[in-house]
Amino acid sequence: NAGVMQNPRHLVRRRGQEARLRCSPMKGHSHVYWYRQLPEEGLKFMVYLQKENIIDESGMPKERFSAEFPKEGPSILRIQQVVRGDSAAYFCASSPGAPGGYNEQFFGPGTRLTVL
C-alpha cells in the first residue's frame, strides 16, 4: 500500500507565477489535509477536504490560495501570483475517516516551494 504521494517534491517559481501542488492520498483514504511549514516556523493547518467538498478552510489565506479534491484524481493546492513569502514546505496528509476517535493522519514527503 503506497503512502501519501506528493508531487513535485521541489518547485521553483518566479514572483507572479502560479504554483500547483498535487497530493494523492493513501489507498482507501477519502480525507485530505494540507499543512504549511514556513522557514523556522511550525506546521500550520490550511485546509481539510473530502471528495468534492471543502470541509474546513479556516487556515487558508483569504486570497490567492485555493484547494480542491475532485471525484477523480489527486487533491490540488493552487497558489496564484506567488510571492516570496509563499516559500515554504507544503505537506499533505490523509486519513481513512473524519477527525475524531482513532483517526491517524499519514503525511506525504512534502513539496518544497521556492519563489524567486
Add this chain to the structure above:
Amino acid sequence: KQEVTQIPAALSVPEGENLVLNCSFTDSAIYNLQWFRQDPGKGLTSLLLIQSSQREQTSGRLNASLDKSSGRSTLYIAASQPGDSATYLCAVDGNKLVFGAGTILRVKS
C-alpha cells in the same frame, strides 16, 4: 484557540540515555494526540497516536502518555540511539491537527 507548547526546544544527549520530551496544550477538548518524527528536509513519520480516552501507548522503545485533564503529554524514549536524532513534533486533534514547534533531539555516539 488551541495552543501547543513543547519543552525543551532542543536536547543533546549521549547515546544510551533515557529521555523525556514534554508537550502541553491549552484546550482539553481533543479527540487524540499524535507524536511525529521529522528528519531534516523530509516529511513526518507518525510514531504514536493516543486517543483521548487512553492514558498511554507504547511502540518499541517509545512510550507516550496523555493526561488530558491537565493538558499534558510526554514522549519517553528508552536507550536512545544516534538514529533517534530528529525533530519530534506533538500534535493535538480537535478536528484538525495543531502542532507544537517541536523538540530538536541530537543523540551523540
